[in-house]
Amino acid sequence: MRLMIACVCMASLLALLTAILYGSGDFFGGVSSRRNSTIQVLFTISLLGAVPLCLVAPFVASGIDIRDWVFGSCAGISGLVGLGLLYRGLSRGPMAAFAPISAVAATALPVLWGVLRGDEQLLRTWFGILVGMTGVFILSMQRGAVSARVRSSVVVEALLSGVGFGLFFALLSETSETAAPWPIVAGRTSAIGLILIVSALRGSSLRPQGNWVALFLCAICDTGANVAFLFALKYGQLGSVAVIASLYPAVTVLLARLILNERLTPQRFLGVFLAVVSVLLISGA
Numbered sequence: 001m002r003l004m005i006a007c008v009c010m011a012s013l014l015a016l017l018t019a020i021l022y023g024s025g026d027f028f029g030g031v032s033s034r035r036n037s038t039i040q041v042l043f044t045i046s047l048l049g050a051v052p053l054c055l056v057a058p059f060v061a062s063g064i065d066i067r068d069w070v071f072g073s074c075a076g077i078s079g080l081v082g083l084g085l086l087y088r089g090l091s092r093g094p095m096a097a098f099a100p101i102s103a104v105a106a107t108a109l110p111v112l113w114g115v116l117r118g119d120e121q122l123l124r125t126w127f128g129i130l131v132g133m134t135g136v137f138i139l140s141m142q143r144g145a146v147s148a149r150v151r152s153s154v155v156v157e158a159l160l161s162g163v164g165f166g167l168f169f170a171l172l173s174e175t176s177e178t179a180a181p182w183p184i185v186a187g188r189t190s191a192i193g194l195i196l197i198v199s200a201l202r203g204s205s206l207r208p209q210g211n212w213v214a215l216f217l218c219a220i221c222d223t224g225a226n227v228a229f230l231f232a233l234k235y236g237q238l239g240s241v242a243v244i245a246s247l248y249p250a251v252t253v254l255l256a257r258l259i260l261n262e263r264l265t266p267q268r269f270l271g272v273f274l275a276v277v278s279v280l281l282i283s284g285a
Contacts, residue, residue: 011236015244018228023251025221027259032214042080043195043206044215049223050188057182064182068175075171076187077194082106082164085157103246105162106169107133110242113170119237128281132243135250135274138267169245172230173238180230184223247275 025045033041086102111129168187175183199206208215225245232241250271 007235008240011232011234011241012244014228014232015236015241016247018225018232018241018245019248020251021221021225021228022245023248024255025218025225026248026252027255028214028218028221032208032211032218035210036208036215037204038084039195039199039202039204040206040208041215041218042083043192043199044208045219045222046080046188046191046195048216048219049226050185050192053181053185053188053223053227057185061180061182062178064179064186065176068179068183069186071171071174072179072183072186073190075168075183076190078164078171079168079187080164080191080194082161082168085161085164102158102162102165104133104137105159106165107162107243107246109163109166110169110173111239113166113173114238114242117238119239124281125240128278129239129243131274131281132247132278135247135271135278138271138274166242169229169242170238172226173233175230177234180234181227184226184230187226188223243278247278250275 029041029045036044082102107129172183172187195206198204225248229241229245232245253271
């Protein structure tokens with residue numbers, strides 16, 4: 001019983017670390033995107049993140065087989081497509097309407113994936129998942145979202161973006177525990193390959209124009225988040241881990257408040273509060 005509690009707590013802590021790093025990465029990614037295109041940001045953070053992983057992986061993992069490499073590669077492509085659709089959707093439609101749909105879809109898919117493969121969830125965990133999804137929705141919304149008129153194409157892109165992120169979480173959960181962090185390396189490799197193909201077809205430059213500090217911090221946070229998520233799956237179930245990891249908007253909001261001095265509205269404060277409650281419920285604290 002004590003071992004089970006310890007595993008749940010460890011999974012929750014690692015998932016919370018994942019959310020913190022994802023939220024920080026999104027913040028620095030947003031800063032770096034002010035002077036660089038989306039494909040330049042994606043290529044740079046993928047390349048910078050792959051180098052330290054390749055150096056560390058041989059000393060951490062016991063090995064990797066073809067199955068882990070395939071699942072890791074597919075996860076990397078799914079995550080890249082999800083992020084690309086996210087930026088595309090935010091440029092075409094209102095963020096207040098797009099982000100909630102994408103975030104909730106990214107949260108729900110891993111939960112359903114885990115249930116289908118036989119993961120058992122306590123009633124308290126289901127309630128925590130519901131609270132967490134509500135927190136994700138509130139944190140992603142902006143004023144005027146309810147009255148915003150959303151085109152069907154934007155809704156479809158939002159759902160596909162969320163499916164991309166959700167599949168990233170789900171596919172990583174299918175890799176073996178002893179292979180970490182090699183599946184992340186496989187994902188980075190496939191992502192870089194896909195970016196190179198798209199860049200060649202479009203004739204676009206991959207060299208960033210500036211904001212190197214923000215790009216470096218974004219790469220470190222994003223890579224660290226992926227590794228933390230993979231290790232969290234060693235101790236907890238996919239659904240619970242994915243929900244806590246999806247609470248990263250709370251971190252982005254807090255960083256914007258502390259660094260950019262953005263006002264923390266009552267709506268966003270409520271979202272942060274629900275995020276904390278969700279973590280406590282799922283972790284069993």
